Amino acid sequence: MNEDHALLSSATVIDLKKQDVVFQEGDPADDSFYFVILGCLGVYRGKRGISTMYQGHFFGEIALILNEPRTATVLVQSETARLARFSRESFLEESRHNIHLTLRMLLTTLGRQLRILNEVRNAQQDGFRGLDTAGPILAELRQVNASIADSLTRMHVTYRPRDRAVFREGDRCDGNAFFILDGEITIYKRVNGVDIEAARLSAGDIFGMEAFTKKQEHRQYSAVVTSADSRTVFVDRDLFVKTAQLNPEFFFNVFRYQTCVLYSLERAYYSERPAGYATAEAIEEEPEVAP
Known part of the structure; x- marks a missing residue:
């Protein structure tokens, strides 16, 4: 994707293979969240699949506001996957140099809010x-x-x-x-x-x-x-x-x-759903940034 070059300069890039676990339900929050560069990941609570994430999606952002354990398990479903791991500092750096990407994350969050109200x-x-x-x-x-x-x-x-x-x-x-x-x-x-x-x-x-x-x-x-x-x-x-x-x-x-x-x-x-995760249906249609 066209943001990859700038993204690699500020975030920590992680290469994973099928069935690798990004984090597990109950893991302590570490003030980081993730952006999917390539691949497909599944979100699970217990053994139940909750959501599927693809290139361009992000997850784990609730760790930015709450010091609480992770509310779901995320693992790789595709043969390989590449993620960008953001800390507070790398997110700030990304905002300086790649505002299109970080703005899209913000607009996606707003889109999820409206989806709930419209439902x-x-x-x-x-x-x-x-x-x-x-x-x-x-x-x-x-x-x-x-x-x-x-x-x-x-x-x-x-x-x-x-x-x-x-x-x-x-x-x-x-x-x-x-x-x-x-x-x-x-x-x-x-x-x-x-x-x-x-x-x-x-x-x-x-x-x-x-x-x-x-x-x-x-x-x-x-x-x-x-x-x-x-x-x-x-x-x-x-x-x-x-x-x-x-x-x-x-x-x-x-x-x-x-x-x-x-x-x-x-x-x-959605009290039965882990906070911070869109449904698989909702995730297919993210907001677009105005030109």
Whole structure:
């Protein structure tokens, strides 16, 4: 693939053969995750196959936010496989020199979030559970996000009063994502024709980043001010990428933030499935990066 040359310069490359184990369920987390350069890998919980991963997929990213044992076993199914192993430091280096690859990882994470929300679109109203945004990890990540957003405030701040929507589900995407500077914004998902609260966001939270993907033509949820007022900073994809390249720590923090949101969603809706792994069906269709 066209990113291989740059990727080899920063990640640790691992060559494996059929039946080799990358890590086992219960292994301690080591603050690393993996990108599939070549080959096919299976994900298992106990003896049950959960997912299959191919070239271009990544896994194990939950280790970036939680110091908990691995929740599944990953082993090689093809005759050979080549993986890139990322640590925090190598991910930062990759963001400096190969933003296309690391941005694709971020967009894949966002795509998994939306997939979960869309799967419950036709669920019974009482079965829709909102996202818990009160955890200590998200609180820590919000502080970093807020400090970065402050540097963008001169050009892009928007003030909105209570009940004003940033956007509504079904609105055409304008290509912007939003950082909350202050106030509260509630995310609503339409289920059986009724807007149901999905999450309450506050200063330092980010939303709307799915607009950076090529396939996202319309907003998939509503974002409405539910405090007395709110200020947000909006960024388009180009500004986000430039900021990420200049400040890879910022990009890494955003990636961890969105991974944490994904982890919370998967725990809420897929309690029987290890967090951080897409289903085999979902894995076939990853988001595309807009040109």
